[in-house]
Amino acid sequence: MKKKLSLLLLGLTTALMIGCGAKAESTGKQINSADDLEGAKIGVQLGTIGDIYVSDMEGDEAGTTVERYNKITDAVQALRQGKIDCVIVDEQPAIATTKDEKNLEILEEPFELEEYAICIAKDNNELLEKVNGALAELKEEGVIDQINANYIGDDTKGTCPYVSPEGIEYTGTLVVATNAAFPPYEYYEESKPVGIDMELIKAVGDKIGLQVKIEDIEFDSIINAVDSHKADVGIAGMTMTEERLKSINFSDPYTTSKQVIIVNNGAGAGNSLGFVDNFKRNFVDDNRWNYLFKGLINTLIIALCAVVAGVIIGFLVAIVRVTYDKTGSMVFLNAICKLYLTIIRGTPMMIQLLIIYYVVFKAVNVPKILVAIIAFAINSGAYVAEIMRGGIMSIDGGQMEAGRSLGLDYKQTMTSIILPQAVKNVLPALGNEFISLIKETSICGYIGLMDLTRGGDIIRSITYEAFLPLIAVALIYLIIVQVLNMGVGKLEKSLRKSEQ
Secondary structure: OOOOOOHHHHHHHHHHHHHHOOOOOOOOOOOOOHHHOOOOEEEEEOOOHHHHHHHOOOOOOOOOEEEEEOOHHHHHHHHHOOOOOEEEEEHHHHHHHHOOOOOEEEOOOOOEEEEEOOEEOOOOHHHHHHHHHHHHHHHHHOHHHHHHHHHHOOOOOOOOOOOOOOOOOOOEEEEEEEOOOEOOOEEEEOOEEEOHHHHHHHHHHHHHOEEEEEEEOOHHHHHHHHHOOOOOEEOOOOEOOHHHHOOOEEOOOOEEEEEEEEEEOOOOOOOOOOHHHHHHHHHHHHHOHHHHHHHHHHHHHHHHHHHHHHHHHHHHHHHHHHHHHHHOOOHHHHHHHHHHHHHHHHOOHHHHHHHHHHHHOOOOOOOHHHHHHHHHHHHHHHHHHHHHHHHHHOOOHHHHHHHHHOOOOHHHHHHHHHHHHHHHHHHHHHHHHHHHHHHHHHHHHHHOOOOHHHHHHHHHHHHOOOHHHHHHHHHHHHHHHHHHHHHHHHHHHHHHHHHO
């Protein structure tokens, strides 16, 4: 059986650290400017320009270390808890994430200047020209300034949203990859990705006659998604660099930003909301509980479909393996099955999911939920196969001999005598496999699929609060697992009674 660290333990441990005050893990170094970064523990979002800039400093003689997080909110949370000395991030997201945080401040001196652009696949020059033409028109018409003012203007914020002109005839869809955890450029509001980049790409789509479809994925997966044509363009406060240009093309810049340094000044505790108000902010306001509900539905669909398909795959593989062991036939099929088991059981589930999504289905537009079902079914099938094979091999050899002595052939003996007993013996183990599979679906967010864990991540990216969303996700998983454990327990009792 697969061994996986319990998600509940992880969630409760995190909660304990947040609620009780985790022991500081930073160097304690005072950061007043970029010159003080040597020897510090620096937090960045994985794959961002800040990550690229500080990578050259990592491992220097001063002992500079870099902590990389999937979301900037996680890095800021670590800074708040004293786990790191500072966070390097784009200016506007820094302003958004430190709002109302009394103990966090942004240093006046910028770390680096940068320009944002839209990434497009290298073999899609036609789209690149259209996007550049649209950006030039939007800049000339003042639309880009209007969009910026709607989100970051002191007096104009929220007063001048972009509205699509009337009479546009869309000729297709523009699939856009983003990471909606980077306010004010992209974030969630009322269950929809909004922000500067979201309005800008909508305006670009209107100019070129394409209806925009947003795909929210991890930031470090955006370039892969565009390069593999899972998305047409990527926009997420992304800076053009020489390294990125090796894999992807970029449009003309549409805005200028700067990297800044966030530090913890220890001035206050930050969030002073009571439990009830905090609960309301995380789950009630804007119906944010919907993120968990939608994620839970997808989690259950993936798990149920994958376990059924996995049992079928595992059953067939087990039959081939047992037949070879007992009769020496099916040599070629047995070799294929052994190779399948070796690869699937020897590689991480997350890597398999990414390979199936970005490599196997690179040129095929398959719904993400179907990709997840296929990936988890293939993975589960390998473990089910070994469970079934063990169950079949545990049946006394005399059973087969007795069946053959009654005039039954090998196939009849296997289906009528051996398999019913084997299935009965392994049902509890199959139930445990289903429990493991449900918890493993928590990695679906890596391909931008809304599962239960990603629902909690979205809430965290909106509220900058880790405790309640993580605990809520952990408790939901716990309830599901406990219900399944009860079912497996009752099944085991009924099996024992039938044997008496």
